[in-house]
Amino acid sequence: MSRYSHSRLTCFEQCARKFLWRYVWKVSPATEGVEAFLGKRVHDTLESLYEDLIRGAPVPDLAEVLGRYERLWDRTWNDSIQIVADRKPEYYRRAGDACLTTYYRKHHPFDAGTTVGVEKWFEFPIDADSPHTIRGVIDRVDIAPDGAVEVHDYKTGRRAPTLQALATDLQVGLYEMAARMQAAVPRLAA
Numbered sequence: 001m002s003r004y005s006h007s008r009l010t011c012f013e014q015c016a017r018k019f020l021w022r023y024v025w026k027v028s029p030a031t032e033g034v035e036a037f038l039g040k041r042v043h044d045t046l047e048s049l050y051e052d053l054i055r056g057a058p059v060p061d062l063a064e065v066l067g068r069y070e071r072l073w074d075r076t077w078n079d080s081i082q083i084v085a086d087r088k089p090e091y092y093r094r095a096g097d098a099c100l101t102t103y104y105r106k107h108h109p110f111d112a113g114t115t116v117g118v119e120k121w122f123e124f125p126i127d128a129d130s131p132h133t134i135r136g137v138i139d140r141v142d143i144a145p146d147g148a149v150e151v152h153d154y155k156t157g158r159r160a161p162t163l164q165a166l167a168t169d170l171q172v173g174l175y176e177m178a179a180r181m182q183a184a185v186p187r188l189a190a
Helices: 006-014 016-024 034-054 062-076 089-107 163-167 170-180
Strands: 114-125 133-143 149-152
Touching (some): 034 114, 114 170, 133 170, 149 170
Antiparallel strands (some): 114 133
């Protein structure tokens, strides 16, 4: 049985040799790009925020959220983080602060829906007769006030994708399939 994910499929589409190294031979890159590092720290900070809200904790103020981010950054920064542009690490740290500040101000007091899970794994067969599956992780799943299931995927890029780009995005399609199948997929529904 083979398992496929958005990351694996996109990697193969971009470069079959990269796919071979990463997923067949299991060779990990020796460095991590600063943009990926920044994205992971923002993601981890938002995951922590929503986990607290699920547990019923009060909404933290912006200073506490930014403090979490700063502590994560300091604890995980290392010399293998690769910066290609002519910028210092502090530039990227501040970019993460800006992402979180914008997000916090837009969504505070975080009551537009009910968060039912963060980092929700899903897996479903490619088709009814196939031993092959699609799997992935959804950053956050909410139930909207109208009862709709909302799938949230955090992005730290400079530009939000257009609706046209989202309509043909593989990851969005996989998330939609997972959300539609939630009753049949215990790991997502739980």
